[in-house]
Amino acid sequence: MQLPKRFLDRMKSLLGDEFEDFIHSYDRSKHQGLRVNTLKISVEEFLRISPFKLKPIPWTKDGFYYEEGERPAKHPYYHSGLYYIQEPSAMAPASVLDVLPGDKVLDLCAAPGGKTIQLAAKLSEEGIIVTNDINLQRVKALIKNIELFGIKNAIVTNETPEKLKKYFSSYFDKILIDAPCSGEGMFRKDEKMIKSWERQGIEPYVAMQRAIMDCVDGMLKEDGELLYSTCTFSPEENEGIIEEFTAKHRDYMILPIPKALGFDEGRPQWIAGKEALKDNARLWPHKIDGEGHFLAWLKKECDVPMEIHVGHPAEMKAPKVFSNFMEENLNIQIEGSFEIHNEQLYLLPEGLPPLKGLKILRSGWLLGTIKKDRFEPSQAMAMALSYRDSKRVVNFHGKDPMIIKYLKGETLDIEGAKGWTLVCVDHFPVGWAKQTGTMLKNYYPPAWRWID
């Protein structure tokens, strides 16, 4: 791999004796990881049914290395949202941020959503995750992942941090800023990053990171926590940003990130910064089985806990067509506050402030479309149900060729009682079909179809 000379010279002067080890890591192969989606399956159960040989990733309970040559994205279990494929070091930020069920969480730079899915699993369906990205194309991938992984309590926005700040004043318990960065830590994984680095360098990213960080304080509650992460080595984008932020916001304390997992200390000496920056973590490709990352974990301190009052959207009961749909097709009652946007019915998470004026692409659980007196259930609904919730289920074994036919969008010659039918692989839902009596009409979304 041809690394830029400017990059090598800088790393050599920063790392000194360590440089040789660092540079040799580029001759080793990259590591592949997957993370079990605990919203759908426990780690123990997944390990029991896993078709792959897996080895634990030390810094996250649900993450595993898989071996070279395996193709987990080409398995029906991937289509049922049982796991997300993610670079192992990228699992660290959401693993360190201490998200608890019931928290209100912001993932500010979220697309395509690897960390959102991890944070949502920690919420265990209680609380809210607002997941945002400034890039609309990337938000589309984020929405697909929200649906595939069965997340019901996400608000997906396509906004600037400045605008979000106006709506979510002192609202969040936890904020993740997985900042846009120069990507030096990803050179081994993705050589395209080298070209982009040569074109842009680090300066534009430092400016973006500063602007983003300027907005987060207003959105975090007192006593709340913030995790800042990048996948780059340059001190200006890492310790430099945290030094500046904590100098501006004296009520923030740097929390120590445990180092027993192979993580290294932050390097205040590289920017003449304060000692406390050592509590940040650096993940080095020559010290762990993963790519380069930086993590800073901060807490906003307060003396007296503050009561935050937020407005609530008007309550709306389930519309009649949806109640009829539930009665005919489900074994459960979906209850709460509903909202209809462009014929689409959503179940809203509880405790939202008024959001009129924000560019929202998903508000909670998209249940389906109301077309006059008909209700058509969504893929997002299928992916967040359990097979027990549906009155009619067709279940295929993971190795049954019929499941691939379904995932390819084909009609299946299977007889059964008429009505909406949840199609499952080993009892994990993958989508809807409509049973006509003699066959299953396929409702698997064309954009999600299996391609050989």
Ligand SMILES: C[S@@+](CC[C@H](N)C(=O)[O-])C[C@H]1O[C@@H](n2cnc3c(N)ncnc32)[C@H](O)[C@@H]1O
């Ligand atoms: C490192 S990537 C995020 C990866 C993501 N957290 C994940 O785990 O899948 C950084 C993201 O920040 C977004 N971004 C850049 N500037 C932003 C801004 N000012 N506000 C919000 N998002 C921004 C980019 O579009 C990009 O998707």
